[in-house]
Amino acid sequence: MELLGQLGMGFEIAFSWQNLLYCLIGVTFGMLIGVLPGLGPSTGTAVLLPLTYGMEPIAAIIMLAGIYYGAMYGGTITSVLINTPGEAASVITCMDGYPMAQQGRAGTALGIAGIGSFIGGTISIIGLAFIGPPIARLALKFGPPEYFALLVLGMTMVIGLMGKSLVRGMIAALIGLALAMVGTDPVTGTFRFSFGIPELQDGFDFVPIAMGLLGISEIMLTAESLISSDKMPVLKGLLPRKEEWLPSLKAISRGTVIGFFIGLIPGTNSVIPTLMSYSLEKKMAKDPSRFGKGAIEGVAGPETANNSYCGGALIPLFTLGIPSSPTIAILLGAFIMHGLQPGPQLFQKNPEFVWGVIASMFIGNAILLVMNLPMAGLWAKLTQVPPKLLFPIILAIAVLGAYSIKNSVFDIGVMLGFGLLGYLLKKLDIPLAPVVLTFILGGLMESSLSQALVMYQGNFWRFFTNPLTAPLLILAILILVASIIAGIMKKKDMLASDIDI
Secondary structure (H helix, E strand, O other), X not given: XXXXXXXXXXXXXXXXXXXXXXXXXXXXXXXXXXXXXXXOHHHHHHHHHHHHOOOOHHHHXXXXXXXXXXXXXXXXXXXXXXXXXXXXXXXXXXXXHHHHHHOOOHHHHHHHHHHHHHHHHHHHHHHHHHHHHHHHHHHOOOOHHHHHHXXXXXXXXXXXXXXXXXXXXXXXXXXXXXXXXXXXXXXXXXXXXXXXXXXXXXXXXXXXXXXXHHHXXXXXXHHHOOOXXXXXXXXXXXXXXXXXXXXXXXXXXXHHHXXXXXXXXXXXXXXXXXXXXXXXXXXXXXXXXXXXXXOOHHHHHHHHHHHHHHXXXXXXXXXXXXXXXHHHHXXXXXXXHOOOOOOOOHHHHOHHHHHHHHHHHHHHHHHHHHHHOOOXXXXXXXXXXXXXXXXHHHHHHHHXXXXXXXXXXXXXXXXXHHHHHHHHHHHOOOOOHXXXXXXXXXXXHHHHHHHHXXXXXXXXXXXXXXXXXXXXXXXXXXXXXXXXXXXXXHHHHHHHHHHHO
């Protein structure tokens, strides 16, 4: 009953006209970002983050969260209509969504994707509302040693799960940690790695780094090869056939579970649950040969998993203060920017904020369902905007946003510099997500480690005698070892296949 009362309070806050307006703006921007090829949720959230300066914290996070899950919806439209994924998680949708469009069933593909996205997104938010508070209460027992061990586990999973190569993942993670070291030492208060530059005495600001690495670099890469189409399929018949409802609903239910639980794991991204959902649907199908030729389950399952992932990914952020993906890392930066510290005490100290944001997600999902079905054709036409007009506008917004942080030209230089760095890292196939995630986690980890070592009087081995920290650290070591073994086995298989050829 207490939970329902808190959720009711959240709806009162979310239904205020200001918060409704920001929710609408967020999901609309999210749809736009998802529809435009090459711009994903992390890019859009990073570029638009500076717009929230001066806003109330709850309105800012409502808008940014709306951009996040709105982009997940938007990416479906171009995947189905013109075989061009708006963001990475929608790549799988192309495999059966576009063949359905070629068969004259584009409306059905978008209809079941919208229904699945709504169900998956809504159920995952219910999971956030019910599972979040118990996890937060458990996490209140965590002190600096436990929090450090948890962060080590999260960082290990980031390194192990991101990218095709463990070595490249570790390179990316070390770059992020090195960036986190710039600024003032939390123990001694001395400046380090600032090279006499006054602007670096407080360290790098998260916003220009995120905008550069995830936004500017993506624009540069997309500008190299952007696919556009002038031909749009006709939309008709948004609902599946009678015999398709049962398999579609089964795919939606499985996709919801997969997406939600994958979202709980730090270091994952929305591509993983969509791949898992598609593979599962294909294995469970009576006729797997239909997949790739317009199987409706191949659209329903992955699209549901995609949006269910969003709610699951927010649980580690709200309850433990740990970002589980690049976009969630940007949301964490937004929390800190607005004077909020995500973690177990957030539910106690800022209940109006927490429940207002959660309630706004229910509203946002309902708005997106309405926007996603009857207006799909209109959204898809936005892909025909010439890149030579679109990208300069986005770049101008990014430059203005970077300058507005501290009214400093230095931040514009930081953003552009990290944009170039991100572009080069992507060319070298080094993943950017670990850079962003470890930059955020590095500072938190250092503070927790310093406090824990003070408690343990410098005895690091006491971490392995603590009943809470020991299992977390051992699990982190096992994950790292398993990742190394998997990488070695993969290289052996590749060498063996080359020899056979």
